[in-house]
Amino acid sequence: QVQLVESGGGLVQPGESLRLTCAAFGFAIKTCSMNWYRQAPGQARELVAMLSNDRARPMYAESAKGRFTISRNDVENTAELQIDSLNPDDTAVYYCNAHDWMTDVQYWGRGTQVTVSS
Numbered sequence: 001q002v003q004l005v006e007s008g009g010g011l012v013q014p015g016e017s018l019r020l021t022c023a024a025f026g027f028a029i030k031t032c033s034m035n036w037y038r039q040a041p042g043q044a045r046e047l048v049a050m051l052s053n054d055r056a057r058p059m060y061a062e063s064a065k066g067r068f069t070i071s072r073n074d075v076e077n078t079a080e081l082q083i084d085s086l087n088p089d090d091t092a093v094y095y096c097n098a099h100d101w102m103t104d105v106q107y108w109g110r111g112t113q114v115t116v117s118s
Helices: none
Strands: 003-007 010-012 018-025 032-039 046-051 068-073 078-083 092-100 105-108 112-116
Touching: 003 092, 003 105, 018 032, 018 092, 018 112, 032 068, 032 078, 046 068, 046 078, 078 092
Parallel strands: 010 112
Antiparallel strands: 003 018, 018 078, 032 046, 032 092, 068 078, 092 105, 092 112
16 A cells, blocks of 8 residues: 555654654655645645755755754655754644655655644
8 A cells, every 4th residue: 555654743842852754655765755744723734844866955944944854765765854943833733745756646644743832
């Protein structure tokens, strides 16, 4: 079965860190750009980090620069998002996305909730 599965979310206090993991099943991510989106309550889904399959320089949203780090492991078929210095504005559901630019096929995970609160 083709799917992406996110894990690593949770409830944390401001200033703490989280590492989100995305595992791909049923397809190989090596031909895909790996992307992380988030959606806060009442807001549109936004792209926060992207890493292409050729490992060109990763791209980050302005809100993510300096605190988010995206990485990928094509052997293990996974991607990760390290988030440091979390603040309440980071509260959202975080989604993993794989986009195969050759076929224009996209895969989405179900999301993992990140809540930042004291």
